[in-house]
Amino acid sequence: MSPGAVRRICVVTGTRAEYGLLNPLMKRIRMEPEFQLQLVVTGMHLSPEFGLTYQEIEEDGFSIDKKVEMLLSSDTPTGIAKSVGLGMIGFADAFSELKPDLLVITGDRYEMLAAAQTALFARIPIAHIGGGDTTEGAFDEAIRHSISKMAQLHFVTNEESCQRVAQLGEDPAHIYNVGSLGIDRILSLPRISRAELEQSLSFRFRERNLLITFHPVTLDSEDSGSQFQQLLQALDGFGPGVGLIFTRPNADPQGRELIRLLNQFAGCHPNAAVFSSLGQTRYFSLIAQVDAVVGNSSSGVYEVPSFHKPTVNIGDRQKGRLLASSVLCCAPQKAEIEKAVRAAFAKDCSGAVNPYGKGDAAKKIVEVLRTVPDYRSLLKKHFFPMERVEIKRGYFRPFRLGGKYGKPSNHSV
Numbered sequence: 566m567s568p569g570a571v572r573r574i575c576v577v578t579g580t581r582a583e584y585g586l587l588n589p590l591m592k593r594i595r596m597e598p599e600f601q602l603q604l605v606v607t608g609m610h611l612s613p614e615f616g617l618t619y620q621e622i623e624e625d626g627f628s629i630d631k632k633v634e635m636l637l638s639s640d641t642p643t644g645i646a647k648s649v650g651l652g653m654i655g656f657a658d659a660f661s662e663l664k665p666d667l668l669v670i671t672g673d674r675y676e677m678l679a680a681a682q683t684a685l686f687a688r689i690p691i692a693h694i695g696g697g698d699t700t701e702g703a704f705d706e707a708i709r710h711s712i713s714k715m716a717q718l719h720f721v722t723n724e725e726s727c728q729r730v731a732q733l734g735e736d737p738a739h740i741y742n743v744g745s746l747g748i749d750r751i752l753s754l755p756r757i758s759r760a761e762l763e764q765s766l767s768f769r770f771r772e773r774n775l776l777i778t779f780h781p782v783t784l785d786s787e788d789s790g791s792q793f794q795q796l797l798q799a800l801d802g803f804g805p806g807v808g809l810i811f812t813r814p815n816a817d818p819q820g821r822e823l824i825r826l827l828n829q830f831a832g833c834h835p836n837a838a839v840f841s842s843l844g845q846t847r848y849f850s851l852i853a854q855v856d857a858v859v860g861n862s863s864s865g866v867y868e869v870p871s872f873h874k875p876t877v878n879i880g881d882r883q884k885g886r887l888l889a890s891s892v893l894c895c896a897p898q899k900a901e902i903e904k905a906v907r908a909a910f911a912k913d914c915s916g917a918v919n920p921y922g923k924g925d926a927a928k929k930i931v932e933v934l935r936t937v938p939d940y941r942s943l944l945k946k947h948f949f950p951m952e953r954v955e956i957k958r959g960y961f962r963p964f965r966l967g968g969k970y971g972k973p974s975n976h977s978v
Contacts, residue, residue, distance in 0.1 A: 569602065571598075571599060571601050572599060572600055572666040572667065572940070573600075573601045573603055573663065573664065573665045573667075574594050574602055574603065574666065574669060574934065575603040575604075575605060575630075575660070575665030575667065575668050575669065575689075576591055576594070576602065576603070576604055576605070576661055576669045576670075577605045577606075577607065577610060577656075577668065577669070577670050577676075577677065577680045578604075578605075578606055578607075578610065578622075579606070579607045579608030579610060579674060579677065580608060580609050580610070580674065580676075580815060581609065581615075581618045581842050581844075581845075582620075582862070582863075582864060583614070583671055583672060584610070584618070584621075585845045585848075585973040586624060586671055586672075586694075586745075586746040586748070586750065587671060587694075587745050587746065588625065588748055588750055588753075588845070589746055589749035589750055589753055589926075589927040590669070590694075590749075590926075590927040590930055591604070591627060592927070592967045593927045593930075593931045593940050594779045594927065594931060594934075595627075597931060597935070599935065600934070601643055602627075602816060603631075603634060603663050604610055604623060604627055604628065604629050604630050604631075605629075605630060605631045605632075605656070605663075605680075606618070606619045606629050606631075606633070606823055607632070607633040607636075607652060607655070607656075607676050608635060608652075608674070608676040608679075608809060608816065609636060609815070609816050611632055611636065612620070612816070614638075614841070615813065615816065615841055615842065615973065616873050617843035618842050619632065619854055621844055622840070624909070628774035630659075630663060631659040631662070631707050633652060633655035633656055633659055634651070634655060634961070635648050635649075635651040635652035635655055635676065635679065636648055636724075636816055638650070639674075639814070639895070640816060640817065640818050640819060640821045640822075641782075641818060642818055644773050645675060645817070645818055648675065648676075648679075649675050649676075649678060649679045650679075651752075652675075652676055652680070652683075652967065653679045653682055653683050655716050656679060656680050656684075656948075657683050657685035657686075657687070657839045658681060660684065660689060662820060663686070665689055665819025666689075666690075666940055666941070667689070667690050667691070667692055667718075667934070667940045668680065668681075668684045668689050668690070668691045669691075669692045669694070670691065670692075670694070671693075671694035671695050671746070672694070672695045672705075672910055673698075673700070673705035673708045673709035673712070673850070674705065674708065674815075675694070675695065675704070676712065677708070678708045678712060680914070681693075681712045681715045681716070682706045682715070684715070686818070686871060686887065686943070687927060688944055690717045690718070690941060690944055691712070691715055691716040691717055691718070691838065691941040692716065692717070692718040692720065692930075693712050693713055693715075693718070693719055693720075694720045694746065694930070695709070695720075695721070695722060695745075695918050696710070696712065696713040696716065696719050696720075696721055696726065696729075697708060697709075697713065697719070697721045697722075697725070697727065697729035697730040698721075698723055698726050698729075698885070698886055699729070699730070699884070699885025699886065700863075700882060700883055700884065700885060700886065700949075701881055701884040701885050703780075703782060703817075706885075707837075710733060711811050712735055713730055713735065713903050713909050714733060714734075714735075717739060717940070717943035718733075718739050718934075718937070718940075718943070719735060719739060719740045719741065720741050720743045720929075720930050720933070721740060721741065721742055721743070722742075722743070722745045722816075722867075722921050722922065722926075723742065723744075723756070723887050723920060723921060725887060726741060726742075727742050734950065735946075735949065736786075736946065736947065736949055737949065739943065740878030741929065741933055743922070743925075743926040743928075743929040743930055744921050744922015744923065744924070744925065744926045744929075745846065745867050745868070745921035745922055746926045746928060747864070747867045747868040747921070748867075748868065748871055748922055748923065748924040748926065748928050749924050749925070750845060750849075750868075751849055751868060751871050751872075751929045752924040754849055755846065756846075756849065756850045756853055757827070757846060757847060757850040758850075762847065762851060762854060762970035765846070765847060766838060766840070766843075767838075768808070768810065768838045769808070770808050770854065771805075771806055771807055771808035771836060772806050772807075773803075773806065773808070773856050773910060773976070774807065774808035774809075774810065774853060774854065774855040774856055775800070775808070775809055775855055775856065775858070775859050776810050776812075776851050776855045776856055776857075776858045776859070777796075777800070777809060777810065777811045777858075777859045777860050778811070778812045778858075778859075778860040778861075778862040778864070778865075779792075779793055779796055779814060779816070779822070779823065779860040779861055779862075779879065780814045780815045780817060780823075780860070780861055780862060781814060781815070781818055781819045781820050781881060782861070782869035782880055782881065782882050782897075786866060788819060789818075789819040789820075789822065789823060790819060790822045790823065790826060792828065792879070792880060792897035793823050793826055793827075793866060795860075795897050795898055795899045795902065795950055796800055796839050796879060796899075796902055797826065797827075797830050797899070799899045799900075799902035799903045799906065800859075800902075801830075801834070801908075803903075803906070804967060805835065805836045806836075807836065808836050808837075808855075809834065809836055809838070810837075810838050810839040810840070810851060810855070811827055811831065811837065811838065811839045811840065811968065812840055812841075812842070812848070813827065813839065813840070813841050813842075814827075837969065849868075852868070852869055852872045853872055853873055853874075853939040856874075856875075856909070856910055857874060857875045857909035857910065858874060858875070858876050858877070859876075859878055859879070859902075859906060859909075860877075860878075860879060861878060861879050861880050861882040862883075863883060863886070864893065865883070866876075866878065866883050866886050866887075866888060866889075866892060867921055868889070869892075870889035870891045870892065870917050870918070870919040870920075871919045873891065873914045873915050873916075873917050874891065875891050875892075875893060875908075875909035875912045875914050876891060876892045876893065876909075877893050877895060877902070877906055877909050878892050878893065878894045878895070878897075879894075879895055879905075880896065880897040881895050881900060887920045888920075889918060889923070890916070890917050890918070891912070891914040891917035893905045893908055893912070899975055901974065908915060909940075919973070923976055
């Protein structure tokens with residue numbers, strides 16, 4: 566690339582939560598004179614059923630360069646697989662026109678898998694955010710690791726994830742422990758008062774209040790609907806004195822069945838309210854007001870600890886992630902959920918420490934993007950083997966990275 570040339574940085578987002586993470590980074594990229602921000606939206610952002618949240622992106626002052634329609638009106642495995650195929654077709658056209666120098670994607674959703682595969686064939690380097698985490702209860706786990714193998718730059722949220730990405734054979738020189746962008750977003754947003762929230766949401770807070778998000782569990786033997794019914798039965802047991810604020814689940818397999826059950830529950834519980842999208846300002850303001858966050862969303866792990874509020878983490882969807890002391894885990898069973906929620910009501914989280922950083926992830930990422938002279942020079946990757954693999958009873962044992970390959974977390978960014 567010629568000196569002084571503006572580099573096109575293309576960011577892809579497909580969900581409200583994902584956009585919330587990427588927002589601080591997008592703002593920083595846009596501020597850099599050597600970068601041109603390109604924005605592609607897809608997935609649930611373009612669906613009326615999920616709130617047409619691309620409008621919130623535009624309201625925040627971002628220009629959308631391309632919209633990739635890929636979400637079928639089906640949440641079956643067949644429908645999801647076909648959506649990925651449609652996504653690749655749409656991304657192929659978008660990338661052909663935009664000609665990005667670097668693709669930036671975060672996380673582990675199938676929309677990002679479609680974008681990453683398309684970029685791989687188009688020889689567009691990828692910067693992947695959030696690789697190396699583990700979520701044993703969802704197929705997101707396999708998607709996340711697959712994207713890491715297609716990516717050239719890795720921005721991870723913690724030391725354990727550094728080790729896992731290195732274990733995949735990725736170059737430790739290109740693995741950066743930057744923390745979570747979610748904390749950046751928390752620090753950058755103003756809060757809405759309790760009274761303003763009640764007016765904005767047309768919801769009256771009760772003596773106790775819960776914020777609830779439950780996504781489909783895509784790998785469990787017990788189907789998502791059965792687990793969600795256990796949650797609803799547990800919440801029903803707390804009576805009308807506990808306010809219940811739900812956000813709708815993702816467009817994953819069985820997601821629409823969960824929405825049906827949720828709407829049915831809310832229809833006969835005046836203390837319950839359901840929202841397709843709260844927006845980041847209202848969502849974070851609600852966390853500050855409620856007594857606990859309940860469900861299986863990654864937000865309960867990544868972001869809620871920064872509010873010193875308890876999280877009731879249900880089932881295995883987030884199994885394997887680093888957990889703050891404020892996170893209470895329980896099985897997806899009525900009695901266990903009730904027990905965990907009561908424990909959350911009594912829990913003091915004032916001393917909780919968020920293990921995912923201090924809110925400077927976007928700054929660190931942009932500093933790295935500035936220092937890499939030529940993204941395309943990273944396309945040919947060398948596999949970095951483990952220094953030593955110890956085998957015990959037929960299983961590979963965990964290794965510690967060191968010696969000639971260095972240690973990923975030593976990056977000063």
